[in-house]
Amino acid sequence: MVEPAPAVGTPVAPRPEPGTAGRGGAHEPLVVMSGVQKHFGALHVLRDIDLSIGRGEVVVLIGPSGSGKSTLCRTINRLETIDSGTITIDGVPLPAEGRALARLRADVGMVFQSFNLFAHKTVLDNVTLGPVKAKGVKPAAAKARALELLDRVGVANQAQKLPAQLSGGQQQRVAIARALAMDPKVMLFDEPTSALDPEMINEVLDVMTSLAREGMTMLVVTHEMGFARRAAHRVVFMDGGQVVEQAEPEAFFTSPRSDRARDFLSKILSH
Amino acid sequence: MDDGYLAQFSSLFSQFDVLGAFGTNLALTFFAAIGSLAIGTVLAVMRISPVPSLRWAGGTYVTFLRNTPLTIIIVFCALGLWGQLGITLSSDFQTNFFRLAVLGLAVYHAAFVCEALRSGVNTVPVGQAEAARAIGLGFGQSARLVILPQAFRGAVAPLGNVLIALIKNSTVAAAASVPETSGLMRTMIENRPDVILAIFATFALGYVVVVVPVGLATTALSRRLSVAR
Incomplete structure (x- = not known):
């Protein structure tokens, strides 16, 4: 599978200033x-x-x-x-x-240990479900935003697959995109x-x-x-x-x- | 079996409308299946809901209906609802009894549909519901969009069993005077005692022919629809 995975071990940017x-x-x-x-x-x-x-x-x-x-x-x-x-x-x-x-x-976005992607829905539908059903976002707008988020987490090319067809790492990145889609x-x-x-x-x-x-x-x-x-x-x-x-x-x-x-x-x- | 027996046997089919009777059972099954699926789904949602009174009502319904003999329910629909309370579902006498029988079959099998669906709900990991809640879906939305679609797909086999039971139980509609197979069989036995065994065999085989494909179809469907995890 060829996929633009996020670079591993990216050069360390200046660490955020910690604490107060x-x-x-x-x-x-x-x-x-x-x-x-x-x-x-x-x-x-x-x-x-x-x-x-x-x-x-x-x-x-x-x-x-x-x-x-x-x-x-x-x-x-x-x-x-x-x-x-x-x-x-x-x-x-x-x-x-x-x-x-x-x-x-x-x-409040939540990412679980076991991903918990909706098993009967495609990756794309997983990400659009919340915005469309819970926030009333128009489906077209939700889809555009979902694709943008999936691209950002590096799984845009998996959008039409079911969660079970993805690796664990990919599923978890989709789960992060799903949470982010709710802003x-x-x-x-x-x-x-x-x-x-x-x-x-x-x-x-x-x-x-x-x-x-x-x-x-x-x-x-x-x-x-x-x-x-x-x-x-x-x-x-x-x-x-x-x-x-x-x-x-x-x-x-x-x-x-x-x-x-x-x-x-x-x-x-x-x- | 000589030619005489065969000839006597085949004359049954010109004398009695066997296919029509099976058609009536299939019609009873069809409408009762739709009714029981609708009622059973509502019951299942009630039983998994966060509202204690709804859970209680759903549980009570299932306990009562599941543990009452179907014959009593059908007789109640015919004699209780219509005979005593004067409830009619159609002005046509025959249609009225047909619909009362469908009602009885539907409310009875709804209890089993509910339990089959609940077993389907149990195939859905708890995390699915948590994830649905976490993205801001309410109970109704979580049930409709996330839980039930997966529960139905996990409950195809037990729902198929309920359908098979329903097909065969539709013969109890005879208790509401609906002209269907078991009623016809009794009439045939009374009129043609010469071929009793053949009459039994005809109806037994008829049901096998109807039910076996249903069993095969549900097995195939439950494989095809199963949710990959």
Whole structure:
């Protein structure tokens, strides 16, 4: 298959200035979680989470499995409900259900670990479905925009295929295009490369890195530390349902403050 | 079997309208299939909806209808709805009973269609619904655009089984005095006891000829339509 895959290992552009000194100075908060608690039965998966993501900020969420990072990510568009606390997006509290919730979700892009492309629809239809049905965009306009986005993620020549005919990396890039087609205010990535074969990870990370450079607000749950160093303004480390530590990437990776973060990093960075 | 038996047997077909009776069963099946598919789809949507009262109503319907003998439902349609409550679906006496029988068959098989569809819904990974919600589709849109199209394709085989059951169950319409195969068979047996076994064989073979292609078609369809994942 000949395909203009995004260049792997692109020369490193000047790294975005991390932390509070990032673009536009202190980030104006876009997603604010405060006092968020959640249980799965007896298991306390989110303990009193206070987290704010600024407009244009790229936050990487890391932590051992079972630490609650995926759950946290999914509460932001209410794929998981919360027991108490508040979550606001652009100043608006998360609606509980119905039309208001659907409208809010249209503003929050989500990319899943297992892609979740609509299996019975072509790649193109996957990308146009949301804009046409949820936002009322004219089909022709949605199609033009979809082709533009598919081109941008390097799969425009696959537009008429079904998802099952694509490789994992291609499917995930389509999933990113599908989320972008809604012109979201913030993009959530829930372990977007964890289900991919190693050789396909970079093609997805490259798309994400360029998104980050363009100023998209992103929350990324990942184990890709290279991506975190390259693209994140801030790394948030979770363990046992709590935010244990957060810092700009360089500081976090070179001198983590907490024992638990040190322990975690020693396990994943040693090999 | 000598020539005499064969001649007696073939005279059955000039004496009785066997093909017409099968036609009636197919007509009953056709309309009842459309009706049960429509009602069953609504029931399935109710049963997977996020609204507890709708789920409850759908579940109650299925529990009641699925566990009631079809004969009782058909007799109720004929004697209860028409005889007692005076509900008529046509001014023509025959057509009225035909439609009442279709109604009974449809509401009964709708419960099975609903369950077949729900088994189809279970073939759709949860992530499909999450992705639909994540791009801002409401429950109705998610169901109509993402879940049900895949559920139908995953439910072709069980829906085919419901259709096969429906074809054969259409003979219960005899309980509503619809002139169809099982009623005709009884009349034929009463009038022509000389060829009873041949009469049985005729109807048995007739149903096999109708039903086997349906089974083959659903198997082929379920393969062709299956969603590649």
